[in-house]
Amino acid sequence: MRILHVAGEGLPFIKTGGLADVIGSLPKELARKGNDVRVVMPLYLKIAKNYHQDFTFEKEYAVYMKYDWVPVRLYSCFHDGVTYYFIEHQGYFEREDLYGYMDDGERFAYFQQAVVEMMNQVDFFPEVLHCHDWHTGMISAMIKENHRDDYRYASIKHVYTIHNMAYQGNFGADMLESCLGLPYYLLDNGTVRYDGGISFMKTAILYADKVTTVSPSYASEILTPQYGEHLEGVLQMRQYDLWGIVNGIDVETWNPANDPKIPYHFNKVNVKANKKKNKLALQEEMGLAQDENVMLVGCVSRLTWQKGFYLLMEQLPQLCAMPIQFVVLGSGEGALEEKMAQLEEGNKGKIVFYRGYNEDLAHKIYAACDLFLMPSLFEPCGISQLISMRYGTLPLVRETGGLRDTVTPYNEYDKSGNGFSFTNYNSGEMMHVLGNAVDVFYHHPNDWRTLVRNAMNTDVSWEKSANDYLRLYHELTGN
Structure with a gap:
């Protein structure tokens, strides 16, 4: 099967979040199963600095943007059985950061235009076009509206994966025609309209043949106002085409x-x-x-409201009084960073905070810690709990999204489980379960060893999930 993944980032080339882990692992697993799998992403500055010398120049062409023809330079490389394409535009993509600019809508409109034309330029028309997150949300609409008379495009089946509902790609309506080449009647009839402008994610949900998200529980949660981020009504319209497939990790x-x-x-x-x-x-x-012999608790995370750090802030005296050590690696909201730094200063030798991200240190934390804390407010899938189980570090999570789907709480009677969990977003409930974990660690070491063995026996690979995606693809294409 011919499969093209389109994403805003991907390992091993660049990463800001879990999307990159998926793009670094799922295509590789699909290729291993005998499919022709390709990936396309922007050629960012950091990619250019580290890898440009290894790329092959493919094509130069142009797309129509802002009433003018804008050049595109296309590069490629072959890695782990997958062909990767990179869209080069120095003005749009060779910047210090990947996202967060005032012209993000224009930048990723250009990227999507370039991807649609790339298929024609390299003569690769996939059976399945798999787009990820808001950066790629308009592609299905662009193909179905502008290329419906070209059988090469018209035969493509479209899959769209939501990695996080909180980031939807909402922009001004003025770019619909000028940047995306789409007619204004799509705004008038409400298809792309959102809050007075346009929404990349809403458009993708409506135009894709199938919509997926990264865990079965999150697929159910986003149909509700609590987690749907104001798109729950649109998702409810597509709920029979909505699949939840949990992520894996690269076990190599x-x-x-x-x-x-x-x-x-x-x-x-x-x-x-x-x-x-x-x-x-x-x-x-x-x-x-x-x-x-001390219990070492670890956390590798963005320091944001989503990740549950405000629960920790509510319980700092109790946390500091526990017979544990605590190591935190991450960055995020300034107030949380400052609080963690103060916590370290007042608890030298017991609590340590590394501000920023360090890949080597992350591996060491997963390998050294006994417990991994992940009390998220919401978590579409989560990667860290999968890695921690792989390393025999028991996750303590809130039962939401992919955390609920992957972590089975400890049962003191039959000794089952591969971690610990609590139900409600409540700091007292979190501390109760943390206290239980501390008790098991110190006073029931045989149970702890059983849980570690259970965690390490948990299948966290992409094998099953890749098969689920293939089943979805085959259902769509009928072959």
């Missing part, structure tokens, strides 16, 4: 048995001994008191 990159970023490798047999060695090494590196 995330493998404690041979991870080059951790000092001591381990598997299910020697996890107890070598986790303690990794713990001592991390404690020394981060300035924590060295004690192989």
